[in-house]
Amino acid sequence: MIDPRILRERPGDVREMLSRRGVEHDLDALVAADAAWRRAASEADAARQRRNELGRAVAAAKKSGGDASGHIAEMRSAAGRLEALEAAQREAHGRYIGLAMSLPNMVHESVPTGPDSSANVVVREWGEARPAGGEHARIMEGMGLVDIERAAKVSGARFYYLVGDMVLLGRALVSHALDLADGRGYTAVQPPYMIRRDSMEGATVAEDLEEAIYSIEGEDLCMIGTSEHAMAAMHRDEILDGADLPIRYAGYSACFRKEAGAHGRDQKGIFRVHQFDKVEQFAFARPEESWAEHERMLGVAEEFYRGLGLPHRVVLLSSGDMGKVSAKTYDIEAWMAAQREYREAVSCSNCLDYQARRLRTRFRDKTSEATRHVHTLNSTLVATTRALVAIVEGCRTADGRIEVPRPLQRYVGKADIGAPRGRGPP
């Protein structure tokens, strides 16, 4: 949710945001609902004040043994009026919230304006992006490192069994990411993989909830699409101590995605799947420090890919390509050698106070001070499946083995991966 003050004082800026994002939204209805709600609230407020005064008068009269019947009669008639005013207030507030919750976040001035990814801007490139022939699905299946067919039989499309050394390599990515995060001031957190619907609604927008998120039938629970969802909601309805900021978490979890809008895209292998493991950077920051935190966070993710020796580039997403909760997003796109393309491996966003407002996460330095909403930021450190694809396609030796990136070797226990020693599935 954006600050209602922006809506009231600078509606032109909000309109500009909508046009830059290419999103339709009934702003007039939202502004009207805001005004109606505030009016209804102050009317109901006045009626409550009158009721409270009368209540005190009744109590005083009864205490002194006097006759309170006159006041009680007046309260009786005021009660019906108050009820009607409260109903009007509830209705107006519901209308306002409904419209405000679906309004996307403001867009930062440094974000390029454009309809889609074609307007994204490449910020920098790293490493030598060499094309290669071996497609990850074929390589991995050929070496018995993944079983897509049986996963399809058991679970359906976009699932996979990882097998043998590929499991160790995935685990190594997670271990290395957690160690790096620890060294950069992040506290590791393994969050709940299912969260209640109202928590999910605070962390994401309604349309993503429908398209991307799995719900548990018969329960008020959703599967997280990323640990970001669980981390963002972690301090909901809290007032944090400003001295504790920034709070940096490295969320480690499985991620679940419906991929409902992706029919036909990236069908092969483990590139686009319903489930993967991810280590995610998440930060709660002071508003005046959040842009520096954003760059810092991107830097940690870049450090991870540089350390693995994986060629990649940093891209600043355009206004039309960004998520609705983000004010500015960088992607790190890793080189996928067989696709001969850079593809998204990391997404690093500053959400300003948009999530914090929805989740009521605030802070202050002294109890005498007014509360302010924190800023929330999130960035992938590593999504295992995407990184595995980049490694399998990009790190092949002349004799067809997969070279384990140096920082991962201590976790995998070997320098390269060949065919399994007769233990893989036939």
Add this chain to the structure above:
RNA sequence: GCGGAGAUCGCCUAGCCUGGUAGGGCGUGGGAUUGCUAAUCCCAUGCUUUCACGAGCACGGGGGUUCGAAUCCCCCUCUCCGCGCCA
């Protein structure tokens, strides 16, 4: 899953039976005094809104009864104890 007990302003707690402005202690912040640390005293210390005075809201959440609910009734959530089941 069954039985029992609970949830009050950062922490502890009173109030609930018997409905009528949510009180106290600790901690924290500010001030006074005392040649220091300490002790003592005063003020402030849930949230929202207001330039301010003030007003409203708040006793886990939501309904209901009532002129009026922390208090009575119903539903839900969570915590603790015992039993059952279980990695």
